[in-house]
Amino acid sequence: MMQPFETHTGIAVPLIADDINTDQIAPVAAMRSLKPDYKALLFMRARRRDDGSADESFVLNQPQFRNPGILVTGHNFGAGSSREAAVWGMLANNIRVIVARSFADIYRENCLQNGLLPIVLSPSDAQAFEQRVIAVDGAAPFTVDLRAQRISGPGGGDIAFDIPATDRIRLLEGLDDIGLTLKHVEEIASWERRTAADQPWLQVARDCRA
């Protein structure tokens, strides 16, 4: 069941680039078992040089970012595959907030499904926040308060953020998405009965050779 999200405090990691895709976040090559090491899988490629040694130039390998809490990134974050490992890898590293210029649709949904808060700031706030994150360079944490819809931390005043009310409540309460839908089970059954009468081919998927 999803962990409710109230506030999260952690080191903000600047990974300022656009179009970071799920093959970068969680490579298929790292998913060779049903239960891979999600912590190690996150950005596995970028973390290592071709000879296998740690690439210290990659931000998550730098000492001040070894215990991340918040990822700060560019446009269209999470493009590509629908693989949810790209969110599970974040959670395994205690990254429970991603502040991006924008998110790919399926990735954003996968975040919400797992209690990871996806934040998009206004362009001017985003730029200011990125500069603060770069300037503090992991020396002090930021706090994200979902109830108050504010980010606070070093280098300036609080930054307000918008999030659709429905997504906010779902995260705050850690709502069980399936349970929420099953409250409508009568309406689902009634849709099925109506469709079986009006468009019966939709309610039957039978192999006519059988």
Next chain:
Amino acid sequence: MPQTLFDKIWDAHLVAPRADGRELIYIDRHVLHELHAPHAFEQLHKQGRPVRRPDLTFSMQDHTVATQPGRDDNTNPSGAAFLRAMREGSRRNGIRLFDISDPEQGICHVVAPELGMVLPGATHAVPDSHASTVGGLGALAFGCGTSELAHILATQVMALKRPKRMLIRLEGSLPAHVGAKDVALRLIGDLGVSGARGYAVEYAGAAVGAMSIEARMTLCNLNIEMGGRSGFVAPDESVFSWLAGQPFAPVGAMWDCALAHWRTLKSDAGARFDREHVLDTSALEPQVTWGTNPSQVLGISARVPDPGAAADGRRPVLESALVYMGLAPGMALADLPVNRVFIGSCTNSRLSDLQAAAAIVRGRHVAEGVIAMVVPGSTSVKRAAEAAGLDRIFRDAGFFWGESGCSMCAGGNGDRGVPGERCISTTNRNFEHRQGSNVRTHLASPQTAAASAIAGRIADVRQLGSL
């Protein structure tokens, strides 16, 4: 008020608004694969939740299956656990499984339409971003993650926010040797990798109408590469004849009723779209990607771009793509030597794709030192290709002819290139390391890939005489 086809299908599947404001959309067909479904099966098992409609759900083994002849569960050792978990989860929940040895096994996006599980005006979900492939038949499809997959299994609905609508009109005709893959790549190049984010895309226009059903599937397959979750073509008579007689399609009186309904499935004249985009395909060249995302694409006669000429903000991205790809500004795309050629994937592995490639390969041979593979999209496609003698054409030319699966598209089955190789591939993503560590992927059509295999370099299929 005039309505778009998207809105008609959406409204017809709207079960109820949920308490949190999302809309519950009924899913008519749900197709699973073994890379993601086992986790959802386990989740439901722990929660003690049954699968609501196993009769509308199908399981495929595709992402991790080996392609070697005579394969079994262990041919790709890392796939065995996925295959077994899929088998067990499907059995426990009463879901029909197209297992590794099934005569109709294959890639979920290829098998579902060819068996008639996909119907015009129906909704369709797959835990895979290329779900909208089946939009080629006029179905509204949604790619989804593992949690959403579990949600659909338990409820048969998705909780969604209504997307905006985009119309892409493809005007004009398609030149010889230019097909749906080239059109789709050009669109991604023009609109960008997030150009369709937040939209359901309807493809229309003369060039779409002239496309075969399989070509329309290629077009819709690549919709996600510009960020669009759903993309489709309004169904026409060619779709209905394609579907008629397929095993899971309706029969008899039900077929007649369905057909009468399907003929009404179109956007009304004057329906409003939130965005419209027009591409005239008449002068389109074969397209090849040069970079590390599908929008970094050019016509085959173009030269590698110069980051110095780009706006400041874009320069580092272009420079880094050039470094990864081992290219310099101004190099001609055609003539770049290739080490590996892959023809397959949900994008380009249907019979017409293999026929188009075979027509180029016939009587020729793969260039020395080039590793070339053809992996049919389904075991049915493989059988049909073999009946038509295509396997002989490929084998005689020096291609590997594999068993069906996703193979080198994402490399989840162990089919991967070796570091530094340049690979021309009919797949959908040229992301760094996707086809193997430091493999340099160029996306192209089956014809371009075939011509490049023969030439040993990226080749313009229109200039076959000079190969």
